[in-house]
Amino acid sequence: xxxxxxxxxxxxxxxxxxxxxxRTPIDVxxxxxxxxxYERCLSALGCVVTRIDAGDxxxxxxxxxxxxxxxxxxxxxxxxxxxxxxxxxxxxxEMLRMYRRVTSIEPPGTMxxxxxxxxxxRVFVGLSTRTNAAGAEQLSRIAMPFGYAVETITVRExxxxxxAVTAIGDDAVLLDPRWVDAERFAAFEVVEIDPAEPxxxxxxxxxxxLVFPPxxxxxxxxxxxxxxxxxxxxxxxxxxxxxxxxxxSLVFRA
Ligand code: CIR
Numbered sequence: 001x002x003x004x005x006x007x008x009x010x011x012x013x014x015x016x017x018x019x020x021x022x023r024t025p026i027d028v029x030x031x032x033x034x035x036x037x038y039e040r041c042l043s044a045l046g047c048v049v050t051r052i053d054a055g056d057x058x059x060x061x062x063x064x065x066x067x068x069x070x071x072x073x074x075x076x077x078x079x080x081x082x083x084x085x086x087x088x089x090x091x092x093x094e095m096l097r098m099y100r101r102v103t104s105i106e107p108p109g110t111m112x113x114x115x116x117x118x119x120x121x122r123v124f125v126g127l128s129t130r131t132n133a134a135g136a137e138q139l140s141r142i143a144m145p146f147g148y149a150v151e152t153i154t155v156r157e158x159x160x161x162x163x164a165v166t167a168i169g170d171d172a173v174l175l176d177p178r179w180v181d182a183e184r185f186a187a188f189e190v191v192e193i194d195p196a197e198p199x200x201x202x203x204x205x206x207x208x209x210l211v212f213p214p215x216x217x218x219x220x221x222x223x224x225x226x227x228x229x230x231x232x233x234x235x236x237x238x239x240x241x242x243x244x245x246x247x248x249s250l251v252f253r254a
Pocket of ligand 1: 016017018019060063065066082085113114115159160162163241242243244246247
């Protein structure tokens with residue numbers, strides 16, 4: 001069974017963290033409609049969707065991906081790089097305990113799940129403004145005994161590693177070579193985004209389908225041209241909070 005954990009759009013999303021974007025008004029009702037549509041898409045793709053509540057003390061709650069890294073063998077609850085997001089982790093940890101043994105990133109480590117890309121047994125950890133070397137080191141110590149090869153990678157000009165590169169198959173990635181070194185992914189099939197579409201490297205793989213925003217039609221055409229099945233989901237209101245499709249869920253096999 002595939003489980004997708006999601007989290008409510010906070011009434012306080014207007015106070016979200018912003019790093020690369022200028023603050024613009026966010027319509028909570030529109031954001032919630034888009035989020036519900038996203039959840040419907042995950043259900044249609046076979047996921048059992050469980051939404052966790054949130055309050056106005058956690059503006060970025062909807063971006064649940066950042067609070068945990070779920071591997072087949074265990075789950076790691078993160079210590080988000082933004083202090084305002086640390087209150088998000090406890091409810092997610094509690095939920096994950098139903099499915100996995102759970103451990104945590106401890107100080108001085110910081111980590112956002114958006115910086116952790118798992119492709120098969122390789123784990124790339126983006127060193128970013130949110131994830132530090134101590135966090136990466138802890139993940140490496142925890143995951144290596146299960147046979148994962150963990151390596152760090154520098155991201156530039158974007159928030160998270162998964163803003164720059166995501167897995168679209170067991171051995172395939174979608175990436176923006178301006179934000180991450182493409183050579184690091186030479187072992188995989190690489191699909192580059194259309195250069196006119198910054199932000200298009202974030203696709204959520206659910207089974208054999210890619211959940212992908214309609215904001216990036218040229219990259220979508222590239223993906224479909226390479227044989228990928230794409231399901232369009234508009235997350236434009238959440239994108240004003242620097243969110244994208246991977247960050248709104250934790251999808252794993254139960
Ligand atoms: C933040 O800055 O933490 C949120 N406003 C956006 C987080 C997006 N998360 C992700 O891409 N994994």
